[in-house]
Amino acid sequence: MSYLFHTDEDRREMLESIGAESIDEIINDQVPEAVRMKRPLDLPPACNELALTAEMTRLAARNASADSHVCFLGGGAYDHFIPAVVDEIASRGEYYTSYTPYQAEVSQGNLQVMFEYETLVTQLTGLGVSNASLYDGGSAATEAVLMALSMQRGRNKVITTDVVHPQYRDILVAYLKNIDAELVVVPSDENGHSNPMIDAIDDQTACVLIQHPNFVGQLESVAEIAAAAKEAGALTIQVFDPVSLGRLKRPGDMGVDIAIAEGQSLGNPLAYGGPYLGIMACRDELVRRLPGRIAGQTTDRRGKRCWVLTLQTREQHIRREKATSNICSNQTLLALRATVHLALLGPEGLKETADHCIAKTAYAKQVIAKSERFEVVGEGPSLKEFVVRDLGADVAGLLAHARDQGLLAGIDMTPMCVGGSEASETAVALPSRYEQCFLVAVTEKRSRVEIDRWANVLCEAPSMATV
């Protein structure tokens, strides 16, 4: 019994104090006979640490990881470098085995980290306030939409475009289905830009949701879209990439009202999609609608500066059905990782990371475009992500060939062009122009040698069709 304490003697003494003959007696007193299990749980037998470690190591070794393969995958999760300090700090038990800081006196470490995280997010986004994190980028995007809808009573239209992350749109469809809201997904133009959404904004529009750089790696005219939304009385929500802000203008400086991001890029491992970190910041005026936990500064009874969870009256444990959101646990440990990561990078480190991504992505584009088989899709410059069309029309075979050579060479976009579940098919599909295309991400971690090998392997792959 691996983590249990009691000796037979302990158990006997404890039962004596309780005045019970056995633990079963207590349980039988509580749980009616008719609903008690009459057989043991059918689970694999207990396994000791030695055997389990060996088995788990075997299972782990059967997966292609960004360690065993060279990773050019993105689509909202990126193989960025994580400095050793991040892992070292986050693996301290005082952080990862602590609880939600309801008792501020014994949680000043976590509370200060949350306050620092919030400050860093406001510095990063150029917006006034930040919460202390949400589940992930996708659900944060939807929380932002719900927040905007609750601000904009009487307006129920949500406008987005088909180059916002398809999975984020899928979440939006699921959440909005049962409430009074209409989701309008405006097709992007042939270059993958969302400008056409401007014409769809009307006096019923509560908010517009854009992504910049968007899912296909293109930059959007954020300021223009935000200005049009503001003119019509609608709020602008932007999905941003934290690393991009080493170079690109901040959401707050472009007129955006709510900015959300997937924070995985800031010191968090790929971990097959989670746990991830939902970043959210907004203009000051929206603070009382901001979902999730917020740490604030105050003083203690001796006048010393300290930190507490604050504005909790918005939250479920006080407001119950009137709460602004049902968010309960959050991603503090991942917010800690992001805080340490940003502290290590600083402004120049963030800029340098963005510059390396930009240069390596430009190089990768250039080498792949040399092959007649491939065409880079979309005209604009890229930060770290771009789309490649396989004129041989065999993306699945191409990527399988690359995997055999130890490369995770790109994400097949063809299945994403036909949408998700039936109910949400049109709302979540990518434009059909991305069929037989794959999405490539080049982070600062990719070396020239790796990029060259990637291009060579792709160019030499057998093709089903003749080019």
Place this chain on the structure above:
Amino acid sequence: MRNQQSTQLLFELSRAGRRAHRLGDLDVPSVNVDDLFATEALAETPPPLPELAEGDVVRHFVCLSTLNMSVDTHFYPLGSCTMKYNPKRNERIASLPGFLNVHPLQHESGLQGLLELLYELQGMFAEISGLPGVSMQPAAGAHGELAALLVAAAYFREQGSERNVVLTADSAHGTNPASAQMAGFKTKTVKSNANGLVDLEDLKAKLDDKTAVFMLTNPNTLGLFDSQIEEINQLVHDAGALIYLDGANMNAILGITRPGDFGADLMHYNPHKTFSGPHGGGGPGAGPICVRDFLAKYLPGPIVTRVENEEATSDDDRYTYHLTSPSGDSIGRVRSFFGNTGVLVRAYIYLRTYGGDGLRHVSEDAVLGANYLLSKVKHFLDVPHGNRCMHEFVASASRLKKEKHLSAMDIAKRILDYGFHAPTVYFPLVVDEAVMVEPTETESKQTLDAFVEALFRITEEGEELIHDAPHSTRISRPDDVTAARRPVLKWTDAAGESTT
């Protein structure tokens, strides 16, 4: 022995020109970013982040860590949020590159080990709950509540039913009504009776043809298993509604009873409570949900399926595992990518460590510990509901409040001085001056005795000593009111100057 430097903010430690992380020279041709991008897209300067050396960063965060209580350093007798030992092997194994550095959009051919694990885990969750349909996508318990309620809404929509009300118990976690509201339902509260169980008359009065779901926590937040469960089951199902089980307290009933067997149609788990995933200062957790077979087609996805490989030559290729996207009936997604995989991997390791019999022992010892504490505490604090409990119990400080002007909060603050985390206070709302205690199965009798001793001594101590507690912590009794009235939610030069 703490100098001011250790608690200064990152922004106050910052010195222009310091730098911790450097990438060095590019190995590809550099590009002129200003030429490549349009001027209106580019920022003139990078964001004004603090500038620090690596040593600054390490010392800062290590010093801050020592200001936290944690399970690794302290006993957390915290009701309603199980704080049990977090096994180190789980952390180590979950950090193997084959689990940690796997991209969520990579092809399933390179995921067979992980998918096998996740498939097995889906099966374990189904077995423990007695509910066959499983989705592991939700990222937290409350997220699971929402996802399950969206599933219920999809089910009723397909039935052509106009059921739009969710009933929640007055002792339920506040997430229940908040989740119901987010899923588009109206909520009504069902009262508790004098025994702390569901008031059946009130339930009957509120059940009608508009009721979609009754959300039940069982064992409930008073630590009591509702002995009327069979009748509740009958009433709710006869009314054509579904029963949702808040799985927050599953650690009390593992292998003893199953939600599916006692009537639940949908439920969520909190792996970070029940299956020892660490809480990380508030998260991450995960919120996998289980449902009856007729609800499975509405689950969010993807889920993992397997196909037997008839030409297999070894155990490794006996099955092929696939990620199956939701069907047309599914609610779609509630989160990007698969889910909080890292938390699920830890749950899997925990379940494999114990096996079925071991899991029952976990619940037995959790129940033993709680009843032992109850048997001791009731000598000096009132315990309004019951002589026996499951995994936790709720005492009341209302008598102390009358006699000595000591509140539940005062006790909570003073217990910190004794080196214990405080119990949960003021929840559930149905108990006046509630002090909610949950020891879990991973604490020794010696620890429990020391905790009871400390609690008893506090009830004997002078009022002044307790009102000013805690005395041993770096700060004491922060001003929450000012924090909320005049929120300071980020560092600025001005905020720093005005308060230091």
